[in-house]
Amino acid sequence: MMKDAAKATVAIPEFPKSPYEFSGLEECHAHYATMRQCPVHHTEALGGFYSIVRYPDVKAAGLDGKSFSSATKGVLLPADPDSPRLWALEQEGRDHMAAKRLYMEAFAPARLKALEPRLTEIANGLIDVFAGRGSCDLVEDYAHPLPVLGVCAAIGVAGVSVDKIRKVSGDFGKDPSRRREVIAELGGLVMGELMERRANPKDDYLTRVANAELNGRRMDEADLAMFMVGFFTAGHETTSSTLSSLLFHTMQRPDLCKRMMSDDTLLAAAIEETVRLNPPFQAFHRTTTTDVEVSGAVIPTDSTVRLCYGAANRDPVVFDQPDRFDPERQTPGHLGFGVGRHVCAGAPLARLEIKTAFRTLLARLPDIVLTQDKLEYSFSDGVFAAPLHCHASFTPASPV
Numbered sequence: 048m049m050k051d052a053a054k055a056t057v058a059i060p061e062f063p064k065s066p067y068e069f070s071g072l073e074e075c076h077a078h079y080a081t082m083r084q085c086p087v088h089h090t091e092a093l094g095g096f097y098s099i100v101r102y103p104d105v106k107a108a109g110l111d112g113k114s115f116s117s118a119t120k121g122v123l124l125p126a127d128p129d130s131p132r133l134w135a136l137e138q139e140g141r142d143h144m145a146a147k148r149l150y151m152e153a154f155a156p157a158r159l160k161a162l163e164p165r166l167t168e169i170a171n172g173l174i175d176v177f178a179g180r181g182s183c184d185l186v187e188d189y190a191h192p193l194p195v196l197g198v199c200a201a202i203g204v205a206g207v208s209v210d211k212i213r214k215v216s217g218d219f220g221k222d223p224s225r226r227r228e229v230i231a232e233l234g235g236l237v238m239g240e241l242m243e244r245r246a247n248p249k250d251d252y253l254t255r256v257a258n259a260e261l262n263g264r265r266m267d268e269a270d271l272a273m274f275m276v277g278f279f280t281a282g283h284e285t286t287s288s289t290l291s292s293l294l295f296h297t298m299q300r301p302d303l304c305k306r307m308m309s310d311d312t313l314l315a316a317a318i319e320e321t322v323r324l325n326p327p328f329q330a331f332h333r334t335t336t337t338d339v340e341v342s343g344a345v346i347p348t349d350s351t352v353r354l355c356y357g358a359a360n361r362d363p364v365v366f367d368q369p370d371r372f373d374p375e376r377q378t379p380g381h382l383g384f385g386v387g388r389h390v391c392a393g394a395p396l397a398r399l400e401i402k403t404a405f406r407t408l409l410a411r412l413p414d415i416v417l418t419q420d421k422l423e424y425s426f427s428d429g430v431f432a433a434p435l436h437c438h439a440s441f442t443p444a445s446p447v
Contacts, residue, residue: 057343060085065092066124066330066353066429075329075426076370079358086342094125096332096351100358102365102382104341108333108354109386112139115333115352117389122331123430126351130226134274135392136281143388145261150277150392153202153252159399162201166400169196170407175446178411182418185437186291189408194286197400198278198393203253204237211236212279233279234272241271278393284431286397288327290404291434293318295422296372297405298415298439303374308409317374318401319381324372326383329357329430356382357432415441 062082069075079100082088088098099105108115118139120126132138134146152158173192177183195209212233237253244257256274259266266274297304297317307314335350346352360381361369367376384391391397408415418438425433 057086059087059089059097059344059346062088062090062098063092065090067093069426069429071426072325072424072432075357075429076361079355079361082355083358083362085344087344087346094351096124096126096353097346098330098353098355099341100355100362101342102359102362102379105354105356105359105382106386108339108341108352109382109389111339112388114335114337114339115354116336117331117333118143119334119336119349120332120351122333124332124351124353126332126334127226131230131273133280134270134277136277136389141262146274147388147392149256149259149261149274152255153278154393154395156395158201158252159395162197162396163399163403165200166197166403167407169193169200170404171411171447174408174411178444178446181443182438182440185294185408185439186287186434187436189404190287190291190294190434190437193290193404194283194397194400195279197286197396198282201252201396202256202278203249203251204240207236212283230272230276233276234268236279237275238268238272241275242268281391282393282396284433285327285391285393286400288325288431288433289318289321289397290401291437292325292422293321293401293405294408295417295434295437296321296324298417304409308406313374314402314405315398318398320372320374320376322383323360323366323381324370325424325432326356326360326381327432328383329426329432330355331385331389331430356385411447412441412444415439 064078066075069078082098082100086099086101086104088100090096090098099108116139117137118132120128121130121132121137135143135150138146170193173189177188183189191213192209195207195212199205199207240253241257244254248254248258256271261270297307303317307317330353333352333354335346335348335352337348339346360366360383363369366378384394416439418440419436422437423435425435
C-alpha cells in the first residue's frame with residue numbers, strides 16, 4: 048500500500064449493489080470472488096463507500112490507523128459522524144489505547160485461568176436443560192446463551208437477563224437511528240451494579256470499571272454505558288456465531304472431533320479456521336484521513352472504506368481452496384478478529400469460551416450428531432453473519 052497518488056494506475060469500478068441487499072452469505076461470497084479481480088470498488092449505496100477485498104490490502108489498511116481512521120465516522124454503515132462512538136472500537140490515539148487497556152484487564156491470562164471452571168459450570172448448566180430431551184438446537188439452546196453468561200462471569204455482572212442482552216445487542220448495528228437508545232438500554236442493564244460498586248467497592252473488575260479514569264477523566268454514566276456496550280455486542284454475538292459454526296463444521300467429522308477432544312493445538316486451529324471461513328463480522332469501515340493508494344487505485348481523503356474481512360479471508364492467492372474448512376491448513380493468520388491496534392480485545396475470552404463449550408458438550412453427549420446438512424446464516428445488515436439454527440440429536444442423558 049502506497050500513499051503517492053501520482054503513481055495511481057488502476058481505475059476503480061462501480062459496484063452497484065449494497066451489502067444490505069445480499070440475499071445471504073452464498074451470494075455475498077460469490078460477489079467477493081468477482082470483486083477480488085480489482086483491488087478497490089466504489090458504490091453510491093448507503094451514502095457512498097469504497098470496498099477493499101484482497102487479503103494483503105485489507106491487512107495493510109487495518110494496520111494503517113493513521114490513514115484509515117475508525118474514529119472519524121465510526122465503523123458501521125451508513126457512516127454517521129454525529130453518532131456516539133463505541134469505546135476503543137471507534138476511537139484512535141490516546142482515547143483508544145486507554146479504553147482498550149481497561150477492556151484487556153478483564154481478559155488477562157490469570158483472570159481467564161480463574162474463570163475456566165466457571166465457564167465449565169455454565170456449559171454444563173445449559174446442557175442440563177436439554178440433555179434429557181435427546182435433541183436440541185445448538186444455536187438457541189447453547190451457543191446463544193453461553194457467551195452472555197461467560198461475559199457476565201468475566202466482568203462480575205450478576206442477574207442480567209440473557210434474552211434481554213441478546214435482543215438489545217442484536218439491534219445495535221441494524222438500525223443506526225436507534226444507536227443512542229440501544230446504548231442506553233444496554234448500559235441500563237448493568238448501571239445499578241456499577242453505581243453500587245462506586246458506593247461499596249469490591250475487589251473485582253466491575254469495581255475497577257465503575258471507578259476508572261481514562262486519560263485523567265472519571266467516566267460518567269453515559270461513558271460507563273458506552274463502555275459496557277462493548278462487552279455485550281462484540282463479546283456476545285461474535286462468540287455465539289463462531290461456536291455455532293465450529294460445531295457445525297466439526298460434528299460432521301467424528302474422527303476430527305475425537306482428536307480435538309485431546310489435542311489442544313488442533314482444537315485451537317479449528318477455532319481459528321472457523322473464524323477465517325465464517326467471520327462473525329464480514330466487514331468494518333474506516334474513513335481515510337488522506338488520499339491513499341491501494342494496489343494502484345487511489346481512494347480520496349474523507350472517504351468511507353469497507354474493509355472486507357470475509358473477502359480477504361477467502362482470498363485464493365493466500366488460502367488454498369479457501370471455501371473449504373481445513374483446521375490443518377498452513378497459512379498466514381486470518382483477519383476475522385481484526386488486525387493491528389483494533390484487533391479484538393476479547394478474542395482470548397472468546398477462544399476460551401468456545402474451547403470449553405466444545406469439550407464440555409462432546410464429553411456430556413458423546414454420540415451427538417447433526418440432523419441438518421446445511422447451516423443457514425442471518426445476514427440482513429451486510430456486516431454480521433449469525434447462524435440461525437443447528438439441530439442435533441443424541442441419547443438422552445441425566446443432568447450432572
